[in-house]
Amino acid sequence: MTDGPTYGFDTLQIHAGARPDPATGARQTPIYQSTAYVFRDAEHAAALFNLQEVGYIYSRLTNPTVAALQERVAVLEGGVGAVCCSSGHAAQIMALFPLMQPGCNVVVSTRLYGGTVTQFSQTIKRFGWHAKFVDFDDLKAVKAAIDDNTRAVFCESIANPGGYITDLRAVADVADAAGLPLVVDNTSATPYLCRPIEHGATLVVHSLTKYLTGNGTVTGGVVVDSGTFDWSASDKFPSLSAPEPAYHGLKFHETFGPLAFTFHGIAIGLRDLGMTLNPQAAHYTLCGIETLSLRMERHVENAQKIASWLEGHDAVEAVTYAGLESSPYYDRVAKVCPKGAGALFTVALKGGYDACIKFVDTLEIFSHVANLGDTRSLVIHSASTTHRQLTPEQQAAAGAAPNVVRLSIGIEDADDLIADLDRALTAAGS
Numbered sequence: 001m002t003d004g005p006t007y008g009f010d011t012l013q014i015h016a017g018a019r020p021d022p023a024t025g026a027r028q029t030p031i032y033q034s035t036a037y038v039f040r041d042a043e044h045a046a047a048l049f050n051l052q053e054v055g056y057i058y059s060r061l062t063n064p065t066v067a068a069l070q071e072r073v074a075v076l077e078g079g080v081g082a083v084c085c086s087s088g089h090a091a092q093i094m095a096l097f098p099l100m101q102p103g104c105n106v107v108v109s110t111r112l113y114g115g116t117v118t119q120f121s122q123t124i125k126r127f128g129w130h131a132k133f134v135d136f137d138d139l140k141a142v143k144a145a146i147d148d149n150t151r152a153v154f155c156e157s158i159a160n161p162g163g164y165i166t167d168l169r170a171v172a173d174v175a176d177a178a179g180l181p182l183v184v185d186n187t188s189a190t191p192y193l194c195r196p197i198e199h200g201a202t203l204v205v206h207s208l209t210k211y212l213t214g215n216g217t218v219t220g221g222v223v224v225d226s227g228t229f230d231w232s233a234s235d236k237f238p239s240l241s242a243p244e245p246a247y248h249g250l251k252f253h254e255t256f257g258p259l260a261f262t263f264h265g266i267a268i269g270l271r272d273l274g275m276t277l278n279p280q281a282a283h284y285t286l287c288g289i290e291t292l293s294l295r296m297e298r299h300v301e302n303a304q305k306i307a308s309w310l311e312g313h314d315a316v317e318a319v320t321y322a323g324l325e326s327s328p329y330y331d332r333v334a335k336v337c338p339k340g341a342g343a344l345f346t347v348a349l350k351g352g353y354d355a356c357i358k359f360v361d362t363l364e365i366f367s368h369v370a371n372l373g374d375t376r377s378l379v380i381h382s383a384s385t386t387h388r389q390l391t392p393e394q395q396a397a398a399g400a401a402p403n404v405v406r407l408s409i410g411i412e413d414a415d416d417l418i419a420d421l422d423r424a425l426t427a428a429g430s
C-alpha cells in the first residue's frame with residue numbers, strides 16, 4: 001500500500017511498511033533469515049556501499065523484515081525514518097551516538113526507567129558523555145542545566161515508574177530555543193496514545209520489548225527520526241553536518257537532508273556498534289503491532305478502573321495514575337495523550353516495605369517480573385529490583401520509594417485483576 005496521512009492509525013498499524021512478498025506473494029512479511037544479499041554486479045555493489053542506492057548488503061546493517069518494521073514504526077510515529085536496534089537500551093545509545101562526543105552532556109529527566117537512570121548516570125561516562133538529571137516539571141531548571149556542551153534533551157512521554165506525564169511541548173520549546181534536539185522515550189505511551197513528534201520531539205526511542213510487540217516475546221528497540229531538525233544550523237553536530245571521517249568524509253545532512261540521522265544510524269551506528277535487531281524479532285513485533293490500538297484501549301480501560309478502585313482501598317496510601325483526578329498530571333492527559341494515560345502506575349502501601357514484599361508474593365494473576373507492557377498484568381517492587389542500584393534520593397525522585405510497587409495493567413478481565421489485588425492487599429495488611 002502507499003502510506004499516507006489519508007489512512008487511519010488502525011489501518012497503518014497493519015499495512016504500513018508491509019507489501020506482499022515480491023518473490024512469493026506471501027501476505028505476511030516473511031522472516032528474511034539471510035545474512036547477506038547477492039549484488040546484481042560489481043557496479044551495483046559499489047553503488048550500495050557508496051549509499052548512492054538503497055538496498056541490502058549485510059544484515060548487521062539492513063534486512064527486509066527489519067526494514068518493514070522500521071517503516072511501520074516511522075509511519076505510526078509520524079517520522080521520516082527509523083532504525084531498529086537490539087533493545088530499548090541500544091536505541092538510547094544509538095539515538096545519542098551521532099549527537100555526542102567526549103565532553104558533551106545530555107540533560108535528562110529524573111523520572112526515567114530504572115535501567116535508563118543507570119545507563120545515563122554510570123555507563124555513558126565510559127564514552128566521556130555525561131547526563132545532567134533535572135526535574136522536568138521545573139522548566140527553569142531544564143533551561144539552566146543546558147550549557148555549551150549540551151547536545152540533547154531526553155525524557156519519557158509517560159514516565160516510569162509512576163506514569164507521570166511530561167509536558168512535551170513545553171520541554172520541546174526549551175530545547176528548541178537552545179538549538180537542541182529533544183529525544184523522547186515513548187515506550188510506555190506508544191504512538192497510539194502519544195505522538196511526541198507532534199509535540200516538537202526530534203527523535204523518538206522505543207523499547208519494542210514492551211507494548212509494540214505486546215506479548216513479552218521480544219527484546220528490541222527503535223529510534224524514529226522526525227526529519228525536522230536542522231543539524232547544520234550550528235557546529236554542534238559535526239557527525240551529521242560536517243564531513244564524517246567514519247564514512248570517507250560523507251556529509252550526511254547535505255547528502256540525505258531530512259534522512260541524515262536515519263542514514264547515519266544505519267551506515268555508521270549499526271555498522272560499527274552492531275546493535276542490530278534480528279529478523280525473527282522484527283517479525284514478532286510486526287505481528288504484535290497489528291493489534292496495538294485494540295490492546296492499548298483495553299490496557300487504558302483496565303488501568304483506569306483498577307487505579308480508581310485501588311485509590312479507595314484501606315491498605316493503599318496513594319496511587320500515581322495520571323488518569324485519576326487526584327493526580328497532579330491529570331490535566332496533561334488531554335493535552336499529551338488524549339486517548340488515555342497508559343497502563344503503568346505505582347501504588348504506595350500503608351504497610352511499607354514489608355507489605356510490598358508480601359503483596360507481590362501473594363498475587364497470582366499478576367506476575368512478579370522486571371518487565372512492563374505485556375498483555376499479562378505485571379507487578380514489581382522497584383526498590384528491591386529495577387531501582388536497587390539507585391541511591392535512596394534517586395529512588396524517591398524516580399517514584400520508586402521502598403513502600404511503592406509498580407503495576408503494569410494487562411488486558412485480562414478487570415474484575416479478575418481486582419479480585420487478585422484485593423486478596424494480596426488483605427494478605428499484605430495482616
Ligand SMILES: *Cc1c(COP(=O)(O)O)cnc(C)c1O
Nearest residue numbers: 087088089113185187207209220
Ligand atoms: C524497558 C524500557 C527500556 C529499555 O528497553 P529494553 O528493551 O529492555 O532494553 C527503556 N525505556 C523504557 C521506558 C522501558 O520501559
